[in-house]
Amino acid sequence: MTAASSAEDNVLVIGAGMAGIEASLTLAEAGAKVYLVEREPLFGGKTIKYEEVFANMECSTCMAAPKQQEVLQNDRIELMTLSEVREVKGEAGDFTVGVHRKARYVDAEACIGCNACFDPCPVSLPNEFEENLGERKAIYLPCPGALPNVPSIDTERCVRFTENKECTLCQEACMFEAIDFNQKDEDVELKVSGIIVATGSDLIDSSQLKELGYSGEGNVYTALELERLYASNGPTEGTIQLRDGRTPSSAAIVHCAGRKDTGYCSAVCCMYSLKFVHYLKDKLPDTTVHEFYTDMCIPGKKYQEFHDRMKDKVNLVRYDELSVSPNGGSVGISYKSGAGTNEKLDVDMLILAPAMVPSRGAEELAGMLGIEQGGRGFFGSSTGSPAESGKGGIYVAGCAQGPKDIGQSVAQAGAAVGRFLSAASRGFSGE
């Protein structure tokens, strides 16, 4: 096969975060037809939850949105949201993939994105995209600016589905007859010659970290919660405030939350914790910020400079052990310092930088694809290049392979595409 014939190739990309987007766009540029499968109703991955990204403090939406638009406008890319891979058969050059596509109940062609359907919906619930800091309806768009700009109905919460009620309030509010309760979940069969796995990662469930006092209430927050609090399109429109509405006069960021449990360093937390110093000091210049770290891991040519810029704005404390307990309206921190002394500190707000873990369903997916999973549960083979999965025709990109920053994820997406295109041009011989 020649390179030009890769135009006839269909490729499946699983996961539409930055790595999946990059892989899809590059494959489409090469001439391939791409199925970009995403289980959420929106795409963009974790990146679109951030207001800014280190180390340039670049606006994350401004970075991601043009790429997302490109995906939506590219005829060679079929974005399948609310979809999950259920079955994979075959081998390099000839895979058959079963994808389960959940009904959105909103016709994307008819919907014009006016959001008039939200208001009348009687169901209100915490918005997961906003880390439960805001509310949404059962028919919803996860956040302003979410793409695709088409709402979806949460069948686990909509009373039509949960209580079998004949509620048509959203349908009545829609002037465009875009709401279609007759939509059905579908099972689609795709023929593809290659698969790129870009399913990303999750954060470890902070409520499991008993000694760190996280409960989803009170004044202990996760990194993603702070991201949404600072986000200009977030639930507070960028106002950093405590759950009770108070402005914290002191805050502490705790690195390596859950590192003992995972047994590895999640690579990006030191940098984003330093970014949080910028977040906090930018919005709340009078708030004292403490940073509890174990080892400052800021690899790469650019990060030290950022660290040096932040370090004067924050009280950096090295800790060996640390535990957290609520203390009235504040949070009590007891810790053993790097020097071995036992200390205590009270702050209004505590932010955890939780460990990155393989994304939900990774194990199942690995089984389905027949690819290797390392000891930590991330995908990838330990013998070849990081984009190799251990199985021909299937490649790994981004945090699905292990913790990394956006730049490294995007690079690896390129590597996965490079391996695929190269192998495809050789007819997958030797794969």
Place this chain on the structure above:
Amino acid sequence: MGEEFKPRIVAFLCNWCSYAGADVAGGSKLEMPPTLTPIKVMCSSRVDPVMVTLAFLRGADGVLIAGCHPGDCHYDKGNYYARRRFAVLKTIFETLDLEPERLRLSWVSASEGQRYAEVVREFSAKIAELGPNPRRRQPAGIKES
């Protein structure tokens, strides 16, 4: 001056950040004074100082240039050049006492709908305070003295 003053502001918005920010403000239904009409350009660096001058001379009560925050430019460094050109223009206006407050440069990112609305509100209030562009007042020859 019988008629109520309705400011007219020309806003040059960069396609990637500020125009998108204005759309997000719209999507969030943020109320804004009806003073401003956008002109989309691909990058704030496309905004030619002569064009801004012309807007002013053609009677614009205010001219807003909005682009990506420094470091965020979709074209790498365009907004830094835009900033220098704007600074020169503003200095010319200052030196000649041409009401430089009518010119504004603001950075608005694609997610900052709220900020965009604030910029529009603030600038509109400022312009309302300044009153009409002197070009729209009586010509120099017949002012009372």
Place this chain on the structure above:
Amino acid sequence: MEKRIGVYVCECGPNISEALDIDRVVEAVSGMDGVVVADRYKLLCAGAGQQHLVDQIKEHDLTHLVVAACSPKEHESTFMSVCEKAGINPYMFQMANIREQVAWVTPDKEQATERAIRHVRAAVGRVIRHTPLATREIECNPDVLVIGGGIAGLSSAALLAGPERKVYLVEKEPALGGAVKGYEKLFPGMRSGSELVQRYQAQVEANDNITVLTGTTVKSILGFLGNFEIAVENGQGEGQEFMVGAVVAALGMKEDTESLGEYGYGEIDDVYTALEVEAMNLEGRLALKNGDAPKSVGIIHCVGREHSEYCSSVCCMAGMKIGRYLKDKLGDVKVTGFYRDLCVPGCDAEQFYRETRDAGMEFVRVGRVEVHDSGNGIVLKCGTAEGAVKEEKVDMVVLLPSVQAAEDVGALAEMLSLPLGPHGFMIEEHEKLAPVNTSMEGVYLAGGVTGPGTAEQTLSQSEAAAGRILAGLVPGRKLETEARVSEIRADLCAGCRTCLTVCCYGAIDYDPMKGICVVNEVLCRGCGNCASACPSGAASHRHFTSNQIYREMAEILK
């Protein structure tokens, strides 16, 4: 040709129709120059709406189209395809955003109507000045020059070369393999470095489509994506020239020698750098100068970090690997790592650290370390993080110096007219979105040339560079330029080269014969920076010409 403009206002259900008086908007633009039809429609983006527009364009023989509806981010591309379908150039179209930027933000209906009128009039004022635009196709060469025969260059070349794509692999040293060839093992898996290199090297050498040029340096790179002219020269001064479509800069890294002196290197015996120990290990000679096996070794991290001002990311792991060499080969040796912050990112690194500790290497967190010759062995004076000073006697010291870009990176950057970053590394086009691209299209980066990184990261970059090229330079396919790019009018250009200086993409060249600047449409990204930098109006931005913008503005201010 007569200009016949059609203006269509979308009701967008109640979104626009209830927020403003559409009939007044229609009326306000009806009399405008060139407008032959103005009308409203319930939903233009829907299939029926699109068909309606196609029919209208044909019925009224329209040359230009204005749609007043939602944001162009939503449906500009939709209506541009409508134009194409109806047989008019898609750039003869303008959209007025009266939903996001009027209807949804202006609660007063009267105000919203007035405002919408301004938007739509502005769009009409502008569209009449639109000209048909087209993309151009340009021939390109699919071959690739890979500079650097280390692991990055080898892996790139191996992925790229094929029957329809030649690769020139240029290495300045007499042999391929780069630094990794000299590593017995690679962290964290402790697989063999030289074997890894050999594997890639075998692939490269077996591939007839790869021309390996060792002992050769690149002399010049001229041209642009798809059309680079390359000149190389070997050690004997023999030159060679060839054309390629893309370049992968896979130059490696080197140890920073600047700060080694502060650690007694070169003065005190048995103070070595990490690379020296790698070499000693490969030769099976992990011994002191006097030939004895060392009994105690101190490995000092972060050497020269104050000078380099960044964390070299690989040294902590490299130090552990050396600890493992010593422990594995010599057994009875005390190995201590003196570190500041342990940098072990990723899912396997910490495990490697624990294994190394279990193998007996000790780790001491310190502030600063001084190396002294006591006359009777080496004494390390370690300022602990808490300020106390501890002394430690060792036989051998291994320094882990900062990693720098290879010497020839500067020359390469200059050859390409690309700026060098603050630490002498080349700059990625975008740290996150385009980590292996440079601001010059067709030139990609992999490995030490962009910054310190592990073998794994290097492979990821080199394969990504290959991926970009495989996707963008397909044999037999032409390159398509952007339509909305800049152009420079030869009769107005005075050759001042201001535009060339401000262009972030090297898309403007100076033609010394004609004394003018010329836009390279393959490289131009269409930001328009040059157009406003040019004082004489020679540079203009297609689809955003001064005249078009002026007309738009003039309507707003009428």
Place this chain on the structure above:
Amino acid sequence: MKKGYALQAPDGVRKAVAGFLKTCLDKDVFDAVLVCVRSGSACSYVLVQEPSFLDTADCLPPVMPVQGGKAVMSFTRHGKGMRIGALLRPCEIRAAVELSKLQQTVPENISFISMDCEGVIPLSDWLSDPEAAGAADGSGVRELCSICEQFSFCEDDPVGKADLHIATMGVAKDRALLVPVSARGDEILQKLDLTPGEETTGWVEEVEKLRKKRREAREESFAELRKRVCGLDALSEVFGRCLECHACRTACPICYCRVCFAGSEPAGDAAVDYVRRAERLGGSCCLPEQLLFHLGRMSHMSLSCVSCGMCEDVCPVDIPVGSIFSMVGQATQGLFDYVPGRSAEADLPLKKFVLDELEDVED
């Protein structure tokens, strides 16, 4: 302190300088010299190759018929060419340096010879009576010359400036000091076997004194100017006189465009647009292009404006265009601490940027 070579000038400095240039040609230091030559009321820059021509030439007339920077550009636009000694006023040399940054001249083979400039008289005065306007003693000079601080070259920062300077201020009437300012200036004197041994203290003191006086005069003058021209009404009135002949831009050494934006911009409106605008703007200003032209030109060239005053000299309707541009230029140049013509190495401000700067221009 620099030292100078004392050039004897028993018959006046003009003659002495002409003699010096002749020697330069005789000794093959230059292939030609560029001097301003006067013949009756005609006065122009001439490229002289024949030494004897300099015997009769009066090469330092107190008038600026053409900006010397422009003269230099005219013969070096396409390459460096022959070795030329160019006798120019400081503002002309600075214009030439700016033009070289704008890639309009290649001054590599040009040796710039400057002199202390007493200022020049208005062109109109010269034309009405060239004989009466003869004296180079600073009397009757243009307003802009009387507030010029850059009339000499004695500060210790000679990069990109003249190579050789002729000092007359604070020097006895019957002599002038040849002060080498650059390495090339040293070379010229060496080739001519002239050793600069004279102290220049008197000259430097005099220049500093005058500079201080000028600075104060400049501030005063601008304060006065501001009262007359600032504000849109006043400015419209001042530029309302403009005939749009664009002579100012034609004479300007910095305006290098082949066609000015004001001429190339096809922004002419239909009559109906003028009327509608006139209604909206209260009946005034059918032609804001007058102001647009001047304000637009300011944004294009004020950063490089050397305050030579040519524009004002040629304005047929006496708009103080040179003073206004000089005042604006001082402000815009101040933004970037940029002195036009000071150094060939300093980038033009609009060709570069600094990451962290100008934070107060953004809101």
